[in-house]
Amino acid sequence: MNLRTPLLNLTAVAALLLSSRCFAGQNLPLDAKGSSLTFVGDATLHTFKGEAKEFSGSATIDADAIPPVQKASLRFKTASLTTFNDKRDQNMRNWLKIEVHPDVTFALESVKLIEGDSKQADAQHPARFTVNGTLTLNGVKQPFGGAALGWRDKDRLIVSGDAVVDTSKFGLPQIKQAFLTVGTQVKTSYRFSFILPPGYAATK
Numbered sequence: 001m002n003l004r005t006p007l008l009n010l011t012a013v014a015a016l017l018l019s020s021r022c023f024a025g026q027n028l029p030l031d032a033k034g035s036s037l038t039f040v041g042d043a044t045l046h047t048f049k050g051e052a053k054e055f056s057g058s059a060t061i062d063a064d065a066i067p068p069v070q071k072a073s074l075r076f077k078t079a080s081l082t083t084f085n086d087k088r089d090q091n092m093r094n095w096l097k098i099e100v101h102p103d104v105t106f107a108l109e110s111v112k113l114i115e116g117d118s119k120q121a122d123a124q125h126p127a128r129f130t131v132n133g134t135l136t137l138n139g140v141k142q143p144f145g146g147a148a149l150g151w152r153d154k155d156r157l158i159v160s161g162d163a164v165v166d167t168s169k170f171g172l173p174q175i176k177q178a179f180l181t182v183g184t185q186v187k188t189s190y191r192f193s194f195i196l197p198p199g200y201a202a203t204k
Helices: 004-021 086-096
Strands: 027-029 036-043 046-052 055-061 069-077 103-115 127-137 140-153 156-166 185-195
Touching (some): 027 185, 055 185, 069 185
Antiparallel strands (some): 127 140, 140 156
């Protein structure tokens, strides 16, 4: 009986498990240049688009979890939010009280795999997840989550999706000026790129 092949297979599995665990607890910094956050607001007779220009964050590897990233933190500078219109941007920054609340933050607290293989997913075949966490806006914390797509691209972990922020839940008054009324539902689209540690690709 040849025990060599089963022994080699067990050795390979053990090596894979050990290599995965050596990354446990390691932070994955956000690649801001490879990330984006855009939003669309509705106002009387028109819509307007916006973008976050300055943000940072990181995710954490949990070797025992599926998927292995369950926690992350994101921070967006309110002063860097723009709708590409100077007057509207100034009104928005006053509304957000950027001197009092300079940041919007999101703390990811759980991720559940819905469909796909989180280890083998790529841009053409992304895995599907539900994500949940806490969004802090205007100094108010609210549960926040939804559906997301995820995949690995070489040394990057990519997460993308859409979500709707109801600003009225965060203590922000609805904007009404003369004939202009701005809706409280802000539609956001995001793509976040996290930098995987050297050697992590070998565990795929």
